[in-house]
Amino acid sequence: MPDLLSLARRVLEQATADEEVEVYVSHGRETSVRVFEGAIEQLETAESAGVGVRVISAGRQGFSYVGALDEPAAKEALIEARDNARFATVDEHAGLASPDGVEPPVLDLWREELVSFPTDDRVALALELERRVRSGDSRIRQVVSSDYVDGFGETAIATSRGIEVTDRQTGCYLFVHAVAGDGDDTQTGFGYSVGRAPGELDLEAAAADAVDRATRLLGARKARSAKLTAVLDRRVTATLLGILSGTLSGEEVVKGRSLFAGRIGEQVGVGELTLIDDPTNPLAYGASQHDAEGLACRCNSLIAGGELKSFLYDTYAGRLAGTTSTGSAVRGGFRTTPSVGAQALSLQPGKLDQPEIIAAVGEGFLVQSITGVHSGVNPVSGDFSVGAEGLMIRGGELAEPVREVTIASTIQRMLQHVVAVGSDVEWLPGAATGVTLAIDEIAMSGS
Amino acid sequence: MTLTDSSLTDLVEAQVLERVLHEALRRGGDFAEIFAEDRSSSSIFLDDRKVEELSTGRDRGAGIRVIVGETTGFAHTADLSEKGLLSAAEAAAAVAREGGGGVRKTALLRQASEHQQVGTLPSTVPKSAKVDLLLRADDASRSAGGAIVQVSAGYGDSRRRILVANSDGLLTDDDRVRTRLFVTCVASGDGGLQTGFHSLAYTLGYEMFDEHPVEEVAAEAARRAITKLQARPAPSGVLPVVLKSGSGGILFHEACGHGLEADHILKDSSAYTGRIGQVVASPGVTLVDDGTLGPNWGSLVIDDEGRPTQRNVLIRDGVLTDYMWDYLRARKEGRTSSGNGRRQSYQDLPMVRMTNTFLLAGDEDPDEIVSQTPNGVYVAQLGGGQVNTATGDFVFGMTEAYLIENGQITEPLRNANLIGNGPDVLSKIDAIGNDFDMSSGTCGKDGQSVSVGCGQPTLRVAGITIGGTASA
Structure with a gap:
């Protein structure tokens, strides 16, 4: 494997005394297998690597990247970033992270067995997943795709402020897309399982999930418009937490683009609501020892007992707000600069699992999936209106399936109207964990 | 140069x-x-x-x-x-x-x-x-x-x-x-x-x-x-919707176009599988994908498989005429690609993708379409959306919309989603204007993003569910 840190150091040696320089180097490999009707449809090997260089000179920031681990090209990127910095506006808050003395968590996120996993075994997993879904229910009409994907990634960051860190992790997942049919009616369902190594995947659960989700919506109709209690399935809650994390970004807050601006210390939700962002938990998919600026990751409490406690900051947002980084810099690889983001959000679980919550709610709507999240949620006004499908809840039990409805409220109201947080924590890909969540006073629009 | x-x-x-x-x-x-x-x-x-x-x-x-x-x-x-x-x-x-x-x-x-x-x-x-x-x-x-x-x-x-x-x-x-x-x-x-x-x-x-x-x-x-x-909450429920020209092409891209991509067709995961020659839209509805359209955002001289792009008529006067094809899917069917093989970068496999997708103009006066709509919603800008190609179900955000009351455009509405079903909306188009405009967008499919153009004349859909918070 290439020595990323030495490459970062060699590029950093080109920095001049009057500038701050950060060199971010990453390298990863991903192998993916897609099968269809018992045969391999696609087998892809993707290796990606590159260097991103940030230069801050007299309060001006510039950035450039190159998509290769090529020392001369990376040094060119430094020169280009330096030139780009000349055109930025002077910003007294611009600057790289300074070592802050916080010790990074010791996490083992690397599984050697994944790196040496044979291609035949990858194919076998995808085939078995497809077979199980096809045979799972006579109404499964098609398995559009059955994928096994694994990969590893390693990064190194070296900066002129003395940060030198490396991180690495492995990961893999199974994903299946099923179509169920009954007469003219068609419904789809997805199932997946994630892990750091193939041995951690739960193939059976992924298959059962896809079958169940596709078949139980057969016969779904539009429901009557009503104000009701929505029980959000675990994956839906994870999506909601993702939305919430945008409004808890310190940068958005200080720039007046969050509904939570100026509300620290206020009771923004019911007492059962406690939200943390904890990338130090190795069970979380977003776990990491360091953030994207090389600072230690830490557990941040955002909402405790319904009270708004703090926001997330990277170095820049911290300076802008007159505070310090919470180790919450994220970046989408070597092609972009760091920004503030959540890494591993989770709600403190409650006492009841999903069936118990459904029984307790009595009458309502189990939301299996939502669509249109990007267009339907406004982080500034808090307006919330998304497409939804799922099952009605009648007499404490799941009843008829529903499609083509929207559910609407505002984020502010939803937090104040949580009636139950589930005990059924599910670790999911992405930056948030899933748990069943019941919220009342939701407007469902249908016919 | x-x-x-x-x-x-x-x-x-x-x-x-x-x-x-x-x-x-x-x-x-x-x-x-x-x-x-x-x-x-x-x-x-x-x-x-x-x-x-x-x-x-x-x-x-x-x-x-x-x-x-x-x-x-x-x-x-x-x-x-x-x-x-x-x-x-x-x-x-x-x-x-x-x-x-x-x-x-x-x-x-x-x-x-x-x-x-x-x-x-x-x-x-x-x-x-x-x-x-x-x-x-x-x-x-x-x-x-x-x-x-x-x-x-x-x-x-x-x-x-x-x-x-x-x-x-x-x-x-x-x-x-x-x-x-x-x-x-x-x-x-x-x-x-x-x-x-x-x-x-x-x-x-x-x-x-x-x-x-x-x-x-x-x-x-x-x-x-x-x-x-000044906007009031959007209504909740099913209402007639008038889409201003150029505002809503993305709806047809998402809710109809994706279902006409041959990869979905060949896997029987589209509402349009096996429906060539059938009526799939109201009379007068003609849907085209055309990569040769000048400087539009979805234009390409050749696609990412080296094939020159062309004008492909997908729906003609309400009747489904063809799907869109890349090399792999065309080869399976023993035909030629329609110039729709695209990829985000050299790191991705090509697949069937749209270029510039649009509904052709009709002959009605756009102002009259509004004045003949007693009550409804006028959409001047649609935001992003999402579709399930197997079912055709879609959702889109309205980012500029107004109430239509007694045939007049009145108060602005706060952002809300439109939700519906692609095949259903195509057959509920009951007025097509004689104007036309295009807009640009980024289309995501299977993790790959490509630039696309979308367009349509002013048109009215007899009823779409609006996911607002006010009672309609």
Whole structure:
């Protein structure tokens, strides 16, 4: 494997005394297998690597990247970033992270067995997943795709402020897309399982999930418009937490683009609501020892007992707000600069699992999936209106399936109207964990 | 100025390509292809009156695919040397397990494609001029009214030089230049904060700004934000919806176009499978995908498999006439590609994608369409959306919309989603205007993003569910 840190150091040696320089180097490999009707449809090997260089000179920031681990090209990127910095506006808050003395968590996120996993075994997993879904229910009409994907990634960051860190992790997942049919009616369902190594995947659960989700919506109709209690399935809650994390970004807050601006210390939700962002938990998919600026990751409490406690900051947002980084810099690889983001959000679980919550709610709507999240949620006004499908809840039990409805409220109201947080924590890909969540006073629009 | 002087064929010699294709098919296989790319891009972002960052980047590499029967192998490399390409070819060929496919030699025949005509290459424009563009946008938005409290604006340009060589002997290249600009404004009023967005995106060089002044884009974004300060909550329920020309093409792209992509069809995961020749839309509805449409955002001279783009009529006067095809899916059906094979970069496999997708104009007066709608919603801008191609169910955000009361456009509405079913909406179109406009967007499919154009005349859909909070 290439020595990323030495490459970062060699590029950093080109920095001049009057500038701050950060060199971010990453390298990863991903192998993916897609099968269809018992045969391999696609087998892809993707290796990606590159260097991103940030230069801050007299309060001006510039950035450039190159998509290769090529020392001369990376040094060119430094020169280009330096030139780009000349055109930025002077910003007294611009600057790289300074070592802050916080010790990074010791996490083992690397599984050697994944790196040496044979291609035949990858194919076998995808085939078995497809077979199980096809045979799972006579109404499964098609398995559009059955994928096994694994990969590893390693990064190194070296900066002129003395940060030198490396991180690495492995990961893999199974994903299946099923179509169920009954007469003219068609419904789809997805199932997946994630892990750091193939041995951690739960193939059976992924298959059962896809079958169940596709078949139980057969016969779904539009429901009557009503104000009701929505029980959000675990994956839906994870999506909601993702939305919430945008409004808890310190940068958005200080720039007046969050509904939570100026509300620290206020009771923004019911007492059962406690939200943390904890990338130090190795069970979380977003776990990491360091953030994207090389600072230690830490557990941040955002909402405790319904009270708004703090926001997330990277170095820049911290300076802008007159505070310090919470180790919450994220970046989408070597092609972009760091920004503030959540890494591993989770709600403190409650006492009841999903069936118990459904029984307790009595009458309502189990939301299996939502669509249109990007267009339907406004982080500034808090307006919330998304497409939804799922099952009605009648007499404490799941009843008829529903499609083509929207559910609407505002984020502010939803937090104040949580009636139950589930005990059924599910670790999911992405930056948030899933748990069943019941919220009342939701407007469902249908016919 | 034309860009033929700097074609990518200079980057990798034809003899090297021939040897790499030979290696890719050494263990058997029906088809091999090399897609090489050299992409340079720049972007600038301005927020809160500050140029936060100027960013530039360079990506260069090649993706190699090998098709054996129904199976595709793919690998890519950032190393364009013969050694790098051969090693990617070997990895892609791993799917051809049987071996002994025999020796196949490919003799490449270069096919010249006429590249896009570019007025001013963005890379020749000083960085300071691009920064100035964003500062002008900021000024223009703020001068639209005191209610504007935040402005952010972004500029981006890219140049992609690509080369395609395959074992059928094709060798061709292209040089694509795209430029875009967007402005987001936040307005503050008694009803809280509201946002407005407008963008400009064309398959053009920097000359785009000669025809489309940045001030107009900025003023439009500001107007949308300010208008919504007075907005009332959107209704909840099923109502007639009039889509302003150019505002809602994305709805037909998402809710109908994706279902007409041959990869979904061949896997029986589209509501349109097996329906050629059938009535799938109201009379008068004609849906076209056309990659040759001048400077529109989805235009391409050749697709990412080297095939010239063309005009494809998908639905003619309400009747389904054809699907969209790439090389792989067309080959399965024994026909030719429709020029719809696209990929995000050399790191991705091509698949069936749209280019510029639009509904053709009809003959009704747009104003009369509104005046003949007693009560409903007038949509002037749709935001992003999402569709389930197997069912056709979709959801879209309305980012500028108004109530229609007694045939008049009245109060502005707060953002809300529209939800419906693509095939259903196509058959509920009951008025088609004689105007037409296009807009630009980014289409995501299977993790890959490509630029697309969408368009439609003013038209009315008899009923769509509106997911607002007020009772209808």
